[in-house]
Amino acid sequence: QQQVKQSPQSLIVQKGGISIINCAYENTAFDYFPWYQQFPGKGPALLIAIRPDVSEKKEGRFTISFNKSAKQFSLHIMDSQPGDSATYFCAAFSGSARQLTFGSGTQLTVLP
Amino acid sequence: DAGVTQSPTHLIKTRGQQVTLRCSPKSGHDTVSWYQQALGQGPQFIFQYYEEEERQRGNFPDRFSGHQFPNYSSELNVNALLLGDSALYLCASSPEGQGSYGYTFGSGTRLTVV
Numbered sequence: 001q002q003q004v005k006q007s008p009q010s011l012i013v014q015k016g017g018i019s020i021i022n023c024a025y026e027n028t029a030f031d032y033f034p035w036y037q038q039f040p041g042k043g044p045a046l047l048i049a050i051r052p053d054v055s056e057k058k059e060g061r062f063t064i065s066f067n068k069s070a071k072q073f074s075l076h077i078m079d080s081q082p083g084d085s086a087t088y089f090c091a092a093f094s095g096s097a098r099q100l101t102f103g104s105g106t107q108l109t110v111l112p
Numbered sequence: 113d114a115g116v117t118q119s120p121t122h123l124i125k126t127r128g129q130q131v132t133l134r135c136s137p138k139s140g141h142d143t144v145s146w147y148q149q150a151l152g153q154g155p156q157f158i159f160q161y162y163e164e165e166e167r168q169r170g171n172f173p174d175r176f177s178g179h180q181f182p183n184y185s186s187e188l189n190v191n192a193l194l195l196g197d198s199a200l201y202l203c204a205s206s207p208e209g210q211g212s213y214g215y216t217f218g219s220g221t222r223l224t225v226v
Contacts (some may be wrong), residue, residue, distance in 0.1 A: 098168045
């Protein structure tokens with residue numbers, strides 16, 4: 001039972017372009033929404049995160065947009081670089097359940 | 113400052129065998145969570161250990177068990193291995209009370225069951 005749905009499964013973007021990854025969740029008990037970046041052979045690394053009482057958060061080239069009423073959130077990567085090529089996971093954290101629920105991942109390829 | 117250390121990095125086991133994976137948390141972290149990441153999928157929560165006890169468990173069978181030691185390190189044990197247990201097993205540590213804010217993941221143990 002997938003509680004966090006992520007799309008697209010894969011994404012190819014030209015260098016300098018904008019990468020957009022979308023996620024939707026079902027459980028309203030989630031109280032924190034992080035995005036993770038994972039390179040081959042490595043564990044996920046926290047990229048940026050947002051609380052549901054905030055509609056947007058920006059850190060450098062990375063922006064999360066959050067729509068609480070629609071139960072959707074997205075990651076925007078501005079000025080995408082080849083070094084951004086990785087798998088990105090959205091996730092939702094439940095403090096009461098003390099666990100992260102991950103999306104299925106998006107494999108991003110940024111062409112030089 | 114060492115992060116989360118997992119061992120071994122790779123492991124091949126035969127169906128029906130038992131396996132033990134190990135995790136040393138980041139310095140200052142006292143909570144350890146284990147996740148299973150199948151190929152091409154997002155990680156799935158197995159369980160969390162705090163104060164040497166299993167505090168929360170995901171939807172995994174009893175074949176999956178764990179332990180936390182007084183120095184906060186942890187083990188994940190899987191009995192009666194199935195082909196479907198082949199996956200990357202991730203350990204994440206965090207300071208108590210910070211939830212996933214303080215999560216640091218290790219690089220994982222790649223388990224292959226043949």
